[in-house]
Each structure stands twice: as structure tokens, then as C-alpha cells.
Amino acid sequence: MGESQTWTAAPGAAERARSVLAAAWSCAVTADGGREELVGAHDTAEDGRVLLHVPQDSALLATAICAPRGEPSAVLEFADVAPVPVRNRIRARLWLAGWFSSVDGHLVFQATRVVLHQAAGAEVVDLDEFAAATPDPLATAEARLLTHLADAHPDAVERLTRLVEAESLLGAVRVQPLAVDRHGLTLRIERSRAHGDVRLPFHTPADTVAQLTERMHVLLAQAGSAACARPALQRQRTDGEG
Known part of the structure; x- marks a missing residue:
């Protein structure tokens, strides 16, 4: 698979949690x-x-104002949804337990427990690390970047499969970009009844979209010098589309 595949740099739990918060558009x-x-x-x-920022007639605001100590407890739930259509589009869920206070007609939520649930399982995030962490610099641009890659450059996605071990592509019928962060790109490999993810790390982190473009060009160059695209994947994709 090549030396680049042995480096599995990825965001830590606190950074991942802050990235989910930064990119999420809704919450429960x-x-x-x-x-x-x-x-x-x-x-x-x-x-x-x-x-x-809740409406003046929100029950949450009334709860915060009427709470005996002025700080009602609550749980906030955020879902990280893959922007590209794939199976199991929920990439992560974030739960924040804590309490509200009302400030100038808005609610301020202070977390006392942070839990991040990803494919590998649930992890309690250290509160100090959570407070000190910053979101991935690509978090708010990720949806646009991934949908552009999937819609406008499917040939590039196909070429990147040359960096994936042959065993990981057995039975594959479709490959889609699942996630991207400053450390690397993740591909979702779908089979008839299952799926798996493969991470392609960048040679060095990307902190801007311009740097990400350069990192992607490096990956594509590596793919171009790798073995030819695997015919088995091409045949199965053709059969699946038929």
C-alpha cells in the first residue's frame, strides 16, 4: 500500500468534537x-x-428563566452527517450534558460532560481539552469540498483507489469520499452488503483550502505512479450500475 498508508494521523477526540459543533447546522x-x-x-x-438563539416563546427559554436556581440541566445532541450520499451517513454523534443560563434573552450552555460517538465507539472527552481545542480548519468547508470531489471529479476518486490495498477493495461496488480534515481524506468503500472506510493521510497537515488542494495533488500523483486501477473494482462498479 506504500509508506504513506502507514501514517494514520487523525484529529483527536476534543478536536473532532469541536469540529462537529462548528459544522453542525442543527441540534436537539x-x-x-x-x-x-x-x-x-x-x-x-x-x-x-x-x-x-431561541425564539422568545421557546419552552427552553421559559425553563431557564423559571428554574429554581436559574441553571436548568439539559442535554444537547449533534449529528455529523456525511455530505456525500453513502450508507450509514451518520459519521459521529456528539452529546453535551450540562446546564443553561439566560444572558440577554439568549441561552448559554456550559457542558459538564462531553461524549463523542464514532464508528470505533463512544469516548468521554476531557472537559479541559474540549475547552482548549479548536475545530479542524477545514470543518466548515468540508461539505462543499467533498460534494465537489464526488460530483465533479469521480475519476479522481477512482484513481485514489490505487493507493488502497487490494484486499480492501474485494467485492467493492462503489467508492465515495466520506470525510476530509487537515490530516487526510477518508474513502467509503461499499460492497453489496457491507462497507468499510480507508484513510489516505496527507504528507503534512493542511490548514487552508489552498493547502488541501496541494495535498490532494500529491495523493493523486502518488496514485498515478501506483499500479493501474484494479479491473475487479471497475467491473463490479459497472455491474452495479447496470
């Missing part, structure tokens, strides 16, 4: 037995506190 809030789905209504402060 459970407080005082009630549950509300909010869309486009949250921001994140530098220290990880979540700022909720």
Missing part, C-alpha cells in the same frame, strides 16, 4: 422533560460554551 435539546429541535440557532464560544 432535551431539558426539563421536553425536547426541541433547533436549526441554525447555535454558535460556539472559544472556550466551547454553546450559545443558543
Whole structure:
């Protein structure tokens, strides 16, 4: 598979959690037995506190104002959804448990427990690390970057499979870009009844879209010098499309 495949640099749990927060457009809030789905209504402060902008008639705001100690407990749930259509599009879920305070008609949420659930399982994120972490610099651009790669450059995605071990492509019927961050690109390899993910790490992290473009060109150059595209994958993709 080549030396580049042995480096598995990836964002840590705290950075991943902050990236989910930065990119998520909606969240579910459970407080005082009630549950509300909010869309486009949250921001994140530098220290990880979540700022909720809710309507004046929101039950959450009433709960915060009427709570005996003024700080009702709540749970916030965020889902990280792959922007490219693939099986099992939920890449991660983030749960924040903590309490609200009302500030100038808005809700400020301070987490006392942070849990990140990914394919490998659930992980409790250290609160100090969560507060100190910053989102991946590509987090808010990822959806646009991945959909462009999948829609406009399927040939490039096909070429990148040359960097994947042959065993990982056995039975593959489709390969799609699943995720990208400053450390690398992840491909989703789908089979008839299963799927798996393969990570292609960059030779050095990318902190801007311009740097990401350069890192992708390096990967494609490596793929170009690798063995020819595997006929088995091409045949199965053709059969699947038929």
C-alpha cells in the first residue's frame, strides 16, 4: 500500500468534537422533560460554551428563566452527517450534558460532560481539552469540498483507489469520499452488503483550502505512479450500475 498508508494521523477526540459543533447546522435539546429541535440557532464560544438563539416563546427559554436556581440541566445532541450520499451517513454523534443560563434573552450552555460517538465507539472527552481545542480548519468547508470531489471529479476518486490495498477493495461496488480534515481524506468503500472506510493521510497537515488542494495533488500523483486501477473494482462498479 506504500509508506504513506502507514501514517494514520487523525484529529483527536476534543478536536473532532469541536469540529462537529462548528459544522453542525442543527441540534436537539432535551431539558426539563421536553425536547426541541433547533436549526441554525447555535454558535460556539472559544472556550466551547454553546450559545443558543431561541425564539422568545421557546419552552427552553421559559425553563431557564423559571428554574429554581436559574441553571436548568439539559442535554444537547449533534449529528455529523456525511455530505456525500453513502450508507450509514451518520459519521459521529456528539452529546453535551450540562446546564443553561439566560444572558440577554439568549441561552448559554456550559457542558459538564462531553461524549463523542464514532464508528470505533463512544469516548468521554476531557472537559479541559474540549475547552482548549479548536475545530479542524477545514470543518466548515468540508461539505462543499467533498460534494465537489464526488460530483465533479469521480475519476479522481477512482484513481485514489490505487493507493488502497487490494484486499480492501474485494467485492467493492462503489467508492465515495466520506470525510476530509487537515490530516487526510477518508474513502467509503461499499460492497453489496457491507462497507468499510480507508484513510489516505496527507504528507503534512493542511490548514487552508489552498493547502488541501496541494495535498490532494500529491495523493493523486502518488496514485498515478501506483499500479493501474484494479479491473475487479471497475467491473463490479459497472455491474452495479447496470
